[in-house]
Amino acid sequence: MKPFHSYQNPSLAVDLVVFGYSKQQLSVLLLNRKEEPFKDRWVLPGAFLQMEERFKDACSRVLKTKLGMDDVYLEQLYSFDEPDRDPRGRAISVAHYALVNPSKVAVAAGSMANDVSWFNINELPALGFDHDIIFQQALQRLRSKITYFPVGFELLDDLFTMPELHELYECILDTTIDRRNFRRKILDSEYIINTGKKREGSQNRHPDLYKFNKKLKKNGFQINV
Amino acid sequence: MKPFHSYQNPSLAVDLVVFGYSKQQLSVLLLNRKEEPFKDRWVLPGAFLQMEERFKDACSRVLKTKLGMDDVYLEQLYSFDEPDRDPRGRAISVAHYALVNPSKVAVAAGSMANDVSWFNINELPALGFDHDIIFQQALQRLRSKITYFPVGFELLDDLFTMPELHELYECILDTTIDRRNFRRKILDSEYIINTGKKREGSQNRHPDLYKFNKKLKKNGFQINV
DNA sequence: CTATCTTTGCGTCGAATTAACACAAATAGT
DNA sequence: ACTATTTGTGTTAATTCGACGCAAAGATAG
Known part of the structure; x- marks a missing residue:
């Protein structure tokens, strides 16, 4: 044409x-x-x-x-x-x-x-x-x-741990984020779901495995930098 | 070419x-x-x-x-x-x-x-x-x-009053915003400067005239809706 | 010139959110 | 079983936010 x-x-x-x-x-x-x-x-x-x-x-x-x-x-x-x-x-x-x-x-x-x-x-x-x-x-x-939309999981495996997500955010934003406050915000947003499973084979305490919440509607969150 | x-x-x-x-x-x-x-x-x-x-x-x-x-x-x-x-x-x-x-x-x-x-x-x-x-x-x-960047003044006259800016925000965001809290946030952000002048001829108390702060570097603000 | 009405500027206070941090449970290695 | 480290959970003080009170400024009417 x-x-x-x-x-x-x-x-x-x-x-x-x-x-x-x-x-x-x-x-x-x-x-x-x-x-x-x-x-x-x-x-x-x-x-x-x-x-x-x-x-x-x-x-x-x-x-x-x-x-x-x-x-x-x-x-x-x-x-x-x-x-x-x-x-x-x-x-x-x-x-x-x-x-x-x-x-x-x-x-x-x-x-x-x-x-x-x-x-x-x-x-x-x-x-x-x-x-x-x-x-x-x-x-x-x-x-x-x-900082406001759940896109991080696109860069991770289907199942990931909280420390992994936390490290991803610190890496991308090039800053330090308090691990415990980060956890609370992410969990409150219902952005991710705890699968009940644990990551085996890691060095110390085995962290919980999470997956992305696909049913998430419009629960926002805000990670401050 | x-x-x-x-x-x-x-x-x-x-x-x-x-x-x-x-x-x-x-x-x-x-x-x-x-x-x-x-x-x-x-x-x-x-x-x-x-x-x-x-x-x-x-x-x-x-x-x-x-x-x-x-x-x-x-x-x-x-x-x-x-x-x-x-x-x-x-x-x-x-x-x-x-x-x-x-x-x-x-x-x-x-x-x-x-x-x-x-x-x-x-x-x-x-x-x-x-x-x-x-x-x-x-x-x-x-x-x-x-809500986070000073673009409102582009729609107003060079000199404008706080109530005018407030009404603009309410109109664009289609919501009500507490006038006093709005004022505080905007002023804290240093987004605008008080010229010292007043708008004459208005019905009641003459509001202060402000202008946009062109020297504003990266002072952010956040108007919540 | 005083009373009244409305708008504007400034301040207060409790509630909600955030940031900083303490602590115990889990795990591997010794 | 003791230690070092990581992870999950809770606590508290500081800060921010939202709702609202009040007085000053100006116009109008009597």
């Missing part, structure tokens, strides 16, 4: 900030570019929008085909439009961010990239295009979001 | 939710369409993106040429991408919302529209395209934003 107005439209793409949490570290998935522009530089994964494709579809396609991921939490972040953001010409990028559990996915470089790798968010290389800005904005959004 | 990949890109547009506050009413600016599709229906103002134009530039252009407005508060809201949202074909809309003081602008229908008019947000007609959804999302964003 042709566009119904007069001039040549910009290219339309999605870019993805894929967050993963593993071994008490928050990481982002980056690709190493095989071709110009920004050859051999690290960038966020992305793709041009295909015919009749929604943004989310394009994101899912990237996650599936380039990264082997299915069914991940995905949220539109912001649209980036600086005319010179892509040296090849005018390109609009609708940025999204995704939350995945790295232990559930197998990441491998496709034919389009030299390499694919997780980077700790505090040790990122300088990214190509305007991806530094996109990443910073995504991080900011994630930090804001987890 | 040509796009650098293979297929024909969707049309790219901006749509604007322009909020105005006047006589204790929150309103939105709508256009009555002169042509199909949605002829004679009310819609949000918008425009197709021109060559090398940023979203904000396109928004400013609409505000300036269609509505005679300059220098208004503008924020990107969300990008809408349903393939069937425009019956003419695939069109992406990057929605923005604007906050203006209606007493500062003169609105007039351009050649593109039958009519331009402010509508009280509680008495909106059914809008064309997917603009009902865009409007609802903008209203939600505005309601959320004013």
